[in-house]
Amino acid sequence: MLPWSADLAGRMDRQVITSELLRGNPLGDPFERPLHVYLPPGYDDEPGRRYPAVYVIQGYTGHLAMWDNRTPFRQPFPETADALFAGGTPPVILVLVDAWTAYGGSQFVDSPGTGRYHSYLCDEVVPYVDARYRTLAAREHRAIAGKSSGGFGAMITPMLRPDLFGALATHAGDALYEYCYVPEFPQVVRTLRQWGGDVGKWWDDFRQRPAMTRPGDDVTLCALGVAACFSADQDGTPRLPFDTVTGELIPPLWQRWLDLDPVRMVPEHAEAVRSLRAVWIDAGTRDEFHLDVGAEAFHRAIRAAGLPEQAIHFELFDAGHGGIDYRYPLAVDWLARRIQA
Amino acid sequence: MLPWSADLAGRMDRQVITSELLRGNPLGDPFERPLHVYLPPGYDDEPGRRYPAVYVIQGYTGHLAMWDNRTPFRQPFPETADALFAGGTPPVILVLVDAWTAYGGSQFVDSPGTGRYHSYLCDEVVPYVDARYRTLAAREHRAIAGKSSGGFGAMITPMLRPDLFGALATHAGDALYEYCYVPEFPQVVRTLRQWGGDVGKWWDDFRQRPAMTRPGDDVTLCALGVAACFSADQDGTPRLPFDTVTGELIPPLWQRWLDLDPVRMVPEHAEAVRSLRAVWIDAGTRDEFHLDVGAEAFHRAIRAAGLPEQAIHFELFDAGHGGIDYRYPLAVDWLARRIQA
C-alpha cells in the first residue's frame, strides 16, 4: 500500500448537484453541492446491469472533500470499499452525499436554522442518482450508512422515508441524547462564562480566529450546530435547549431534541422499522459519547418494534469514537449482500 | 505545623449515640453511631454561655472516623476550624454526624433501602445535642454544612425541616442530576456487561475483594448506593433508575431521583427557602461532576424563591471536586457570624 494515492478498480464520478431546496437556505450555504458517485468495477462493461445503491453520509463537521483525505497507515474509505468488490462483495453503487453547513452539519433534517437537508437528500439526491445511474431504484435495493451524526441520519431517514430506504448501517450513531449530548451541556455553560452566557458572542469570536484553538470550542460548536438543526426558532435563530448560565434544561426545547432521538422515534415508526431488510449497528465499547449504549438501546428498540434478529447485525468492538473508518467497508459488504436484486 | 497531630484550642467530645430510628435498618448497619461534638475555646470557662451550632455532614463514602485522617500538607478540618476561633470567628459548636451505610452513604434521606437517616439526623441527633450541650436551640442559630453528598444534605435538610435549620453551606453539593449523575449511568452499563447487567452480581463481587480495584467500581457503587437511598422498593431492594443493558432511563424511578434534586425542590419549598438566614454556595469550576453548574442553578433557584442576595454567599473557585476541604472553614466562619445570638 502506498500512502500517496491508489487506483480504483471502479471509478468515482464527481458531480455537482444544484439543489432547489437548499437555494436560499438561512445560512447562505451553497445550494450547488458536490456529489460523488462511486461506480463499482464492471459498471461500464455491463451496460444493461442495474445495481443497488448505498448512500453514505458523514459525521458532524464532515464535508464531502474529506473522503479524499489520506491518513498515515490506512486507505480512505473509497479505496477500502473499492477493494471489497475484488474480494467477492456483490457490486453496489456508493453515493457520497454532502450535507455540510456553516455550523458544521445539518443532521440530515429539515430545519429553519440550517435548511431542508432531509428533503434535499430524499427528494433531490435520490432522484438525481436514479436518473443518471443504473440503480435498482426501489427501497429494497437502497441503503443508507454513516458514522456518528451520519449514523444518526442513517437511523432516522429510513424511519421517515421507508418508501426510499430499506436498509441502513449506523456506526456509533447518535442515540440516547441524555448520554451523548447532555454531558456536554455543562461544558458549554463553562465555556460561555467568558461570554456572559451569550452563545452568539462565542460564535462571532469563533469565526474570526483559527477554529478549535480555545477550550470548549468543540462542545460549543456541537451544541450550537445541533440546536440550529433541532431547536431553531422559525426565523432561524438556534436556541440552545438549556439555560446558558445555570445549565437547566428548557423542557419545550429539549423535547424537540428528544423527539429526534432515534431510540425514542422507533415506537412511532414501528411499521417502517419492521419493513427494513437489513440493519447494521456497531459502536466502540469506549465511545466517548457512550454511543455503544445508544447502540444497545436502538437495537432493543427495533427488536421490540418487531424487526427480527436475522435482519440485524449488532456488534460492539474495542474502540473509542475516533478512527473507526475501517468499520465502514464491513457494513457495506454486509449490506451489499442483502440489498441485491 | 507538624503533620502528626495538633492540640486544639477547643475540645472534641467523642460520643456514641444510640439511634432508635436506625435500629433494625435494612442493611444491618450499626444503630449506635459515633457523634463528635466540637466545643470551641471558652466553652468550659463560660458555663452560662450558649452557642450556635453547625452540623457538619460528609460526602458519599465518608464516615465519621475520616475526620481524623491526616494528609501531607494540610490540617484536618477539626483543626482548621479550631484555628478560626483564635482568629476572631465568633464561637460555634460543631456537630460531626455519621450517616454511613454499607453502600457508603445515606444521602441523609429516609429510605426503605438504607434506613431513616433524615429522621435520625433531625429527630435524634439534634435533640441529643441540644440536651447535652449549651446550644442556642433554635433554627436561627443552627446551620448545616457539607461537601458533595454532604452539600446535598445541607441543601435539602433545611428545606424539609425549616423548623430546625436556618442556615446552610454547600460545597460542590449534588444538584442538577442530569449533569452529576446521568453521565455516570452509561459507565455503569459498561461495567455491568461482564455481570450480564445484574448489579447484584457486581455487588456480591465487590464485597468479596479489595474495593475499588476494578474499572467502574466507583460509578457502580455510587449508582447503586444512591438508588438505595432514592429509588428502593418498599422491601428495600435498590432499583437503578435506568435499564442496565440499554441505559434507557426508567421514568418512574428516575422521577424519584429528580424529586430529590435540590434545584427542583426549591419551588415547592419556597417559603422555607425564603426564611433562611444564610446560605453559602461554592464549587470548583472544574468539578468533575459539574457541580459548579449545579451551584449556579441552586443559586438562581433560591433567588427566584425570594431569598435576597445579601443572605447568600456564592463563589466559584479554580478547583476540581477533590481536595477542597480548605473551603470548609471559610464557610464556618461566614456562617458563625450570621447565626450568632
Place this chain on the structure above:
Amino acid sequence: MLPWSADLAGRMDRQVITSELLRGNPLGDPFERPLHVYLPPGYDDEPGRRYPAVYVIQGYTGHLAMWDNRTPFRQPFPETADALFAGGTPPVILVLVDAWTAYGGSQFVDSPGTGRYHSYLCDEVVPYVDARYRTLAAREHRAIAGKSSGGFGAMITPMLRPDLFGALATHAGDALYEYCYVPEFPQVVRTLRQWGGDVGKWWDDFRQRPAMTRPGDDVTLCALGVAACFSADQDGTPRLPFDTVTGELIPPLWQRWLDLDPVRMVPEHAEAVRSLRAVWIDAGTRDEFHLDVGAEAFHRAIRAAGLPEQAIHFELFDAGHGGIDYRYPLAVDWLARRIQA
C-alpha cells in the same frame, strides 16, 4: 467490617523516639519522632518468645499518623496486617517508622538538605526496637518494606546495610529514574515559568497557601523534595538536577540521582544482594510512574547479581500507583514465612 474502628488481635505500641542524629536537622523538623510498634497476638502471653521484625516505611508525603487514616471500604494496613496472624501467618513485629520532612519526605538517605534519615533508621530506630522488644535481632530475621518512595527505601537500605536487613519488600518502589522522575521535570519547568524559573519562589508561595491547589504543585514538590535528599549542596540548599528554564539535565547533579537509582546500585552491592533471604517485588501494570518497568529492571538486576529466583517473589498486577495498600499484607505474609527463626 465496620468503617469507624477495629480492635486488633495484637496491639500497637505508640512510642516517641528521640533522635540524636536528627537533632539540628537543616529543616528544623522535629527530632522526636513517633514510632509505632505492632506486637502480634500472643506477644504478651509468651514472654520468652522472640520475633522477627518487618520495618515498614512510607511513600513520599507519608507520615506516621497516616497509618491510622481510614478509607471507605478498606481497613488500614495495621488492621489488615493484624488479621494475617489469625489466618496462620507466622507472627512478626511490625515497626512503623516516621521519616517525614518539611518537604514531605527524606527518601531514607542521609542528606545535607534534609537530615540523616538513613542513619536514624539504621543506627537509632533499629537499636531502639531491639532494646525494647523481644526481636530476633539479626539480619536474617529483619526485613524492610514499603511502597513508592518507601519501596525505594526498602530496596536501598539492605544494599547499604546488609548487616541489618536480610529481606525486603518493594511495592511500586522508585527505580529507573529516567521513567519515574524525568517525565515530571518538564512539568516542573512549566510550573516555574510563572516564578521566573525560581523554585525558591514557588516554595515560598506553596507554604503560604492551601497546598496542592495550583497546577504543578505535586510535581514541583516532588522534584524539590527529592533534590533536597539527593542533590543538595553541602550547605543544605536543594539543587534541582535540571535547568529550570530550558529543562536541560545538569550532569553532575543528575548523576547524584542516578547513583541512588536502585537498579543502578545493584552491581556495586552485588554481594549484599546475593545475601538476601527474601525479596518481594510488585507493581501495578498501569503505574503512572512506570514503576512496573522499574520493578522488571530491579528484578533482572538482582538476578544478574546472583540472587536465585526462589528467593524472589515478582508480580505485576492490574493497577495504577494509587490504592494498592491491599498489597502490603500479601508481602508481610510472604516475608514472615521467610524470616522466621
Place this chain on the structure above:
Amino acid sequence: MLPWSADLAGRMDRQVITSELLRGNPLGDPFERPLHVYLPPGYDDEPGRRYPAVYVIQGYTGHLAMWDNRTPFRQPFPETADALFAGGTPPVILVLVDAWTAYGGSQFVDSPGTGRYHSYLCDEVVPYVDARYRTLAAREHRAIAGKSSGGFGAMITPMLRPDLFGALATHAGDALYEYCYVPEFPQVVRTLRQWGGDVGKWWDDFRQRPAMTRPGDDVTLCALGVAACFSADQDGTPRLPFDTVTGELIPPLWQRWLDLDPVRMVPEHAEAVRSLRAVWIDAGTRDEFHLDVGAEAFHRAIRAAGLPEQAIHFELFDAGHGGIDYRYPLAVDWLARRIQA
C-alpha cells in the same frame, strides 16, 4: 470560506522526482516521490524574476498527499500560505518534500534502516528545484520549515548543510529527547509484553490489521520508526535504544539518538548556527511531548552559539501538539521577509 475546495492565487506544480539515492532503499519504499512546488502569484507573469524558497517537510507519519487533506473549519496550509501573498508577504516558492517510509517517516537523516533521506533532500531535491524553477539558488534565500519531526528536520538540516540552508522554522520540533522520547519508552515496554518483548512480532501484527487499533500502537510505531532512522544496524535492522523487557537504556544505542538531539548538536555546529539569517521557534505550552521545553533549550543553545536575538523569533503559545497548522503561515511570512534578495 467554502470547505470543499479553494482556488489558489498562485499555483501548485505537482511533480514526481526520481531519486537515485533512494533507489534500493532497505524498506523497498518508492524511489519515485511526489514533489509539490508552489509558485506564488506573479511567478508566471514575471519570467525574469527569481524567488527565495522555503522547503517544507512534514511530521512523523506525514506524507505528501496529506497536504491536500481538508478539515472542517480550517483551510489546508497550501491555501493559507497562498493567501499570505495577497496580504503583502513577499513572494516565495514553497517546496513540499515527501520523506515518508514504511515506518511512517525518515527523520530526514541518512540511515541504513530507512534510506538516504537527508542526502535525497539536500543533493537531489534542492538541485531538482533549482534546475526547474527560478529560485534564488543560494543559502541566503533558502529556508526549511516543519512541525514536530519536520521541525526536527528543519533544525538539523541547516546545521549539517549550512551551504544549502540559511534559515529555518521549527514548530514543536523534536528536541530534548529525554522529554519527548524517553517517557514513551516504558509504554512501549508495556505494549511489547504481549509480544514477549519482540518488537518484530508487534510490527508483523501491526501490518496485518487496521493500524492504530491497539493500545500502544502509536508509541511503539514511533519508537521503532525512529530507531530505524537513528540506531539501525548496518544491515538495516532497527535497534530500540532500550531493553524491551526491563526498559533500561542501552547506552551506545541511546547515545546515537542523543547525537541527533538538536539541542545537543548545536555546540558542534556553532559556526553554522551563527551563520543563520533567520530562525523561527515556536511550540504550544501544553505540548504532549514537552516540545515547548525543547524549544526553550534550542533557543538558549543557539543564543549560546552566538546567534543574535534579532535573528530569532521565539514564541510559546497556548496549545498542545496537535492542530497547530495555523502557525505555519506565520512562520512563512516571517521567513519570507528575511530571505528576500
